[in-house]
Amino acid sequence: MTSRSRSPVSLALAAVFLCLGGLAFGGTATDVNGLYYTGVDNNGTVLAGGATDSHWTVTYARVNGTDYSGASTYTGSSYVLSPSYIDSAYVANSSTSKWITAPGASSGGMTNVGGDYLPGNGTSGTNSAQYVYRLAFTITGTGSGSLTNNVSISLTLAADDQYKVYVNPNLNGNGSIKTSNSTLAGSRTNAWSNTTALYLQNFTDANATANSNFVIGTNYLYVVVDNTNSQTGTSSSSSPNPSGLLVYQVGAATMIDGTPIPETGTILPVVAALVLFGWRRLRLRLAA
DSSP states (O other): OOOOOOOHHHHHHHHHHHHHHHHHTOEEEEEEEOOBOTTBOTTSOBOOTTOEEEEEEEEEEEETTEEEESSSTTOEEEEEOOGGGSOTTSOOOBTTBOOEEOTTOEETTEESSSOOEEOOOSSSSTTOEEEEEEEEEEEEEEEOSBBSSOEEEEEEEEEESEEEEEESOOBOTTSOBOGGGSOEEEEESSOTTOOOEEEEESSOSSSOOOOOOOBSEEEEEEEEEEEOTTOOSOOSOOOOEEOEEEEEOOOSOEEETTEEEOOOTTBSOOOOOOTTHHHHHHHHHHHO
């Protein structure tokens, strides 16, 4: 049987269609918007104690064995803690971030005025409590679906008492996270004084394993905060105690395809990919 060789033109066209076909099943990031510290307004200015934080929303809570979601007692826009209710053991507020807490937090018998007392004792049983904070942010670029280039976002979280972080997890019908088939991006116990950065990224390197599936369009960062009163297991106590979350001190460790992207202002680093990445990849394939 006689074999036929393909012309350079047909090979080049095949490479183009292969590349374009690959792009159809994934996206390339060019920008990220909507990443905010806790306790700031749209301009990155810190809010006063008792003000609501529109960026960080408590979408689900399980308190004393009851599920809460939507606009209910313990869900909705988070509240900024007043300075007088920040425990001395906590990481301090900064000029660019403030502690927040879930709706329903009390102080002196009054709720949603900047206090941080919420139900939660122990890590299991009816007196345990969990509050799920969510931040929505947007990744723009070319293509659609999961990103094909490497994105890494570093951030530091402190929480009372402990936290778990997920990016775009699967959810149950009541709004809780389906942990059995969602990737855990990071966790820490006794986290109110944490100063260690967490890296959210879709690839593995020296900082972290691949722990986040970023997509073109809207992405969701979930932080699950357990209020345990430093107790493990079940607890017979039902007394409220301090609970809160602080997202702060984001260093200049955001990376796109190995290129550091500097932090911008008081908003978390704006992730800007190289616009020419897709074209460079196409040229490399054609030249191969």
